[in-house]
Amino acid sequence: MFIEVDYYINKAAYDTVNDTSYCGLQPYKLYTTLTIKTNNMIKRRKLKGGARAWTKRIDLVFQKWVKLNDTNKEGYGTCCTCSKPLHYKEANAGHYQPRQFRGTRWHEENVRLQCIYCNQWLAGAQYAFAKFLGFKKADELEELSRVKVTFTDEEYADIYYKYKELILELEATKV
Numbered sequence: 001m002f003i004e005v006d007y008y009i010n011k012a013a014y015d016t017v018n019d020t021s022y023c024g025l026q027p028y029k030l031y032t033t034l035t036i037k038t039n040n041m042i043k044r045r046k047l048k049g050g051a052r053a054w055t056k057r058i059d060l061v062f063q064k065w066v067k068l069n070d071t072n073k074e075g076y077g078t079c080c081t082c083s084k085p086l087h088y089k090e091a092n093a094g095h096y097q098p099r100q101f102r103g104t105r106w107h108e109e110n111v112r113l114q115c116i117y118c119n120q121w122l123a124g125a126q127y128a129f130a131k132f133l134g135f136k137k138a139d140e141l142e143e144l145s146r147v148k149v150t151f152t153d154e155e156y157a158d159i160y161y162k163y164k165e166l167i168l169e170l171e172a173t174k175v
């Protein structure tokens with residue numbers, strides 16, 4: 001019997017599940033036990049809606065991570081292209097190479113804290129963005145963005161949970 005298997009944030013629990021139950025006999029039983037034991041994030045490795053659904057989910061956590069990561073513990077940072085001070089709750093996560101390019105859509109250097117004006121009215125202020133990154137890095141990102149990439153469900157899941165967990169860590173550091 002195969003069911004969509006959930007993994008758990010707890011490493012020990014993950015290993016247990018990973019070890020035998022994935023193709024094993026009583027996934028439901030383990031599921032219940034581990035859910036109670038870890039009382040934590042349920043990690044779904046497959047998603048109805050496939051790539052499109054993963055993309056939507058990852059965008060949300062990744063962009064939130066960018067905003068939390070580019071701000072101090074009070075939640076303030078500066079726009080990467082105009083240096084205006086801003087709180088992460090009123091900021092955007094601006095892309096240097098646009099989101100349509102999968103190779104850099106979730107690249108940590110390609111996506112930075114940006115004010116709404118620069119991101120939406122100046123279409124990302126790409127030249128200032130390149131200056132902020134340094135032109136060498138900007139060129140690298142541009143090249144990388146053109147590489148065609150595809151992800152498996154497993155890879156999507158890895159990216160998604162990585163940032164979901166990092167968000168929890170970062171949120172705990174904010175006052």
Ligand SMILES: [Zn+2]
Pocket residue numbers: 079080081082083084114115116117118119
């Ligand atoms: Zn700005």
